[in-house]
Amino acid sequence: MSRLADKQICLVVTGGIAAYKAPDLVRQLKAAGARVQVVMTAAAQSFVQALTFQAVSGQPVHIDLLDPTAEAAMGHIELARWADLVLVAPASADFMARVAHGLADDLATTLCLASAAPLLLAPAMNQQMWRSAATAANLELLAARGVHFCGPDSGAQACGDVGPGRMSEPAAICAAAEGLFGSNELLGLQVLITAGPTQEAIDPVRFITNRSSGKMGFAVAAAALAAGARVTLVAGPSTMAPPRGCDVINVRSAAEMHDAVLSRSANCDIFIGTAAVADYTVVEPASAKIKKSGAAMSINLVPTKDILAAVSASPERPFTVGFAAETERLEDYARTKLQSKQLDMIAANLVGMPGSGFESDDNELSVYWADGGRELGKASKSLLARWLIEVIAERYHGQAI
Ligand code: C5P
Numbered sequence: 001m002s003r004l005a006d007k008q009i010c011l012v013v014t015g016g017i018a019a020y021k022a023p024d025l026v027r028q029l030k031a032a033g034a035r036v037q038v039v040m041t042a043a044a045q046s047f048v049q050a051l052t053f054q055a056v057s058g059q060p061v062h063i064d065l066l067d068p069t070a071e072a073a074m075g076h077i078e079l080a081r082w083a084d085l086v087l088v089a090p091a092s093a094d095f096m097a098r099v100a101h102g103l104a105d106d107l108a109t110t111l112c113l114a115s116a117a118p119l120l121l122a123p124a125m126n127q128q129m130w131r132s133a134a135t136a137a138n139l140e141l142l143a144a145r146g147v148h149f150c151g152p153d154s155g156a157q158a159c160g161d162v163g164p165g166r167m168s169e170p171a172a173i174c175a176a177a178e179g180l181f182g183s184n185e186l187l188g189l190q191v192l193i194t195a196g197p198t199q200e201a202i203d204p205v206r207f208i209t210n211r212s213s214g215k216m217g218f219a220v221a222a223a224a225l226a227a228g229a230r231v232t233l234v235a236g237p238s239t240m241a242p243p244r245g246c247d248v249i250n251v252r253s254a255a256e257m258h259d260a261v262l263s264r265s266a267n268c269d270i271f272i273g274t275a276a277v278a279d280y281t282v283v284e285p286a287s288a289k290i291k292k293s294g295a296a297m298s299i300n301l302v303p304t305k306d307i308l309a310a311v312s313a314s315p316e317r318p319f320t321v322g323f324a325a326e327t328e329r330l331e332d333y334a335r336t337k338l339q340s341k342q343l344d345m346i347a348a349n350l351v352g353m354p355g356s357g358f359e360s361d362d363n364e365l366s367v368y369w370a371d372g373g374r375e376l377g378k379a380s381k382s383l384l385a386r387w388l389i390e391v392i393a394e395r396y397h398g399q400a401i
Contacts, residue, residue, distance in 0.1 A: 003181040004174070005033030010083035010115070012108045013053070015043020017158040018090035018124035018167035022048065025089055025170040026056045032174060037062065037079065041095065041108045065107040076107055080115035087177055088112070089150075090124030090167045093135050099147075100138035118180050120148040122173050127154075127163025150176035150380070172379075179386040185393035187228030192268040192318070193221050194261060194275035194307065196236035198254045202299060203286035212276035214238030216323075216363060219385035220274055221246050227389050232268070234260045236275055254278045254304035261307050266316040270396060273308040274323050280304065309341040319396045324348040334368050345369045345395055347376075347388055367391050 009029055013022045022038075029036050038053040039062045050061040065076060080086075088095065088108075095108070099119075104110040112119055121142070129135060130152060143149065151168030168176075195217020199207040214235060221233045222243035233246040234257055242248045251257045254277045265271055280301035290297075312320045322343045324334040327350065334348035348366050364378040365388065376387045 002032040003178045003183060004029060007034045007181060008082055008084045009034045009036050009177065010039060010079060010086050010111060010117075011036055011057075012039045012041070012086065012088040012091075012095075012111065013044040013048065014041045014088060014090060014092045014095040014108065015046060016090040016092045016124045016167075017047060019044050019047040021167060021170055022089055023052050023056045025173055026053060028170045028174045029177070030057070032178065034177075037082070039063070039079070039108050039111055041106060043092070043094075062107055065105075065110055076110050077114055080111050080117075083111075083115050083117045085120060085177060085180060086112055086115050086117050087120045087122070087173070089122035089173055091121040093123075093125045093129045093132075093138075096121065096123060096135065096138045096142065100141045118146075118148060120150060120173075120177055120180060122150045122168050122176075123152045123165070124167035125152070125165045126159055127157060127161050127165040130163070130165040148176070148180060148382070150383075176380075176383055179383050182226035182228065183390075183393075185227040185390065186224055186270070186396075189229045189269040189396075190232070190267060191221075191224045191229040191270045191272065192232045192234070192261065192264055193217055193224065193272045194234045194236075194257060194277070195221065195242075196238040197276050198236045198257055198278045198304075199252045200254065200278045200281040200304075201252075201285040202282050203288065203290045205289050208278060208280075208282070209237075210276050210278070212236070212238075214240050215361065216381050216385070217272075217274035218242055219381040220272055220388060222382065223385035223389040224270075224272075226386070227393060229270075232264060234264075234275075236277075254281055254307070258305050258307050258310065262310060262314070265311045265314055265318055268318045270321065270392065271308075271311050271318045272321045272323075272392070273311070275307075276325070277307060278304055306341065308343070312342045319344050319392070321345045321347065321392060325351040327352040330366065331368065331373075334366070338368055338370070345392065369395060 026036050036057045037059050053061045098109050099112045104113045150173050153166040154164045155166050196214035197210045197212040199209045201207045221231050224231050225245045231246040234249045249260050281304050283300040308322045320343050324337050326333045334346050338346040363381050365376040365384050367374050
């Protein structure tokens with residue numbers, strides 16, 4: 001059964017050519033069991049008739065903030081309270097700007113401000129508008145406040161341009177909406193997760209690190225929380241804020257991460273190693289800053305301890321999941337790691353390509369276990385994390401397909 005079953009979704013349609021896909025979105029949300037009420041901005045009505053949405057949703061369409069019949073009963077507040085999710089698709093640049101700045105000068109923006117429900121935006125606009133500094137700043141502001149995004153996709157645009165700004169397809173928006181509703185798949189379980197890079201000191205001011213941002217690990221932690229788990233996050237240095245609700249242990253080096261994990265792994269049910277742990281560390285970091293000289297220099301490195309392999313080999317072993325970032329022969333290398341580290345499961349992604357992997361908001365994951373696997377495809381890290389947690393829960397509970 002879809003997690004959208006019986007969910008109450010308020011779909012806000014703003015003015016953009018992608019509005020023509022919104023009736024199909026309503027149809028797909030309803031097919032998943034959701035109840036949908038549509039709010040249109042004035043501009044949206046230039047693209048699609050309100051009657052179309054009334055027909056597909058089976059509900060009157062809301063347009064006016066100051067409609068005396070609806071407002072006799074404070075209609076906008078009622079609608080804001082009714083919604084389990086406010087979904088804006090398409091979300092125009094103007095609408096994003098107005099929501100980012102808390103404007104409430106029509107029913108659609110008022111609803112976003114007045115509702116405590118999660119807010120999911122599917123942006124759609126010309127590629128240059130999407131790339132503009134103003135839109136980027138609004139996006140950052142909204143994301144920092146916990147607003148969720150689906151898309152935009154890249155490709156040919158109605159205006160003839162090619163680039164980012166196409167609204168995501170209705171099926172992807174439905175999947176993103178579904179991903180926002182938590183489940184109880186990991187209820188009562190203790191999940192330990194590593195995330196981010198590590199830093200190996202060379203001297204007091206220099207270190208060796210890598211391009212990991214921590215985004216994937218933090219998304220996995222958020223997804224595990226949403227699935228009902230208690231989450232301990234052992235995080236290497238990251239500029240991002242960890243999800244609220246985790247028990248966070250900040251570490252720097254691979255050795256610190258190793259100790260923080262191994263002292264806790266016996267008390268957890270599931271361990272997920274998403275961190276990009278340094279493979280080598282400096283033999284003897286200098287105690288004072290190394291001074292520059294004209295001569296060549298070398299740094300002596302030794303391998304770090306493999307945290308994942310150590311957890312997997314420990315006597316009170318949790319269900320152990322690793323990550324493999326590869327630049328080629330993804331399945332081969334991932335399966336070799338699955339076996340050599342004796343893991344229950346491994347999530348693998350190709351790195352070194354633009355738009356996916358380290359630092360990116362998107363990723364493409366495949367999951368493997370001894371006698372099977374699943375392609376999770378390409379999506380935002382938060383959506384992939386939800387799907388990954390679903391597969392982990394399924395395998396953990398022994399309900400493998
Ligand atoms: O062997 P490789 O480093 O490619 O394996 C990646 C997986 O192993 C990731 O899950 C990573 O978190 C984990 N790992 C670890 N400790 C290390 C090196 C990698 O836990 N020292």
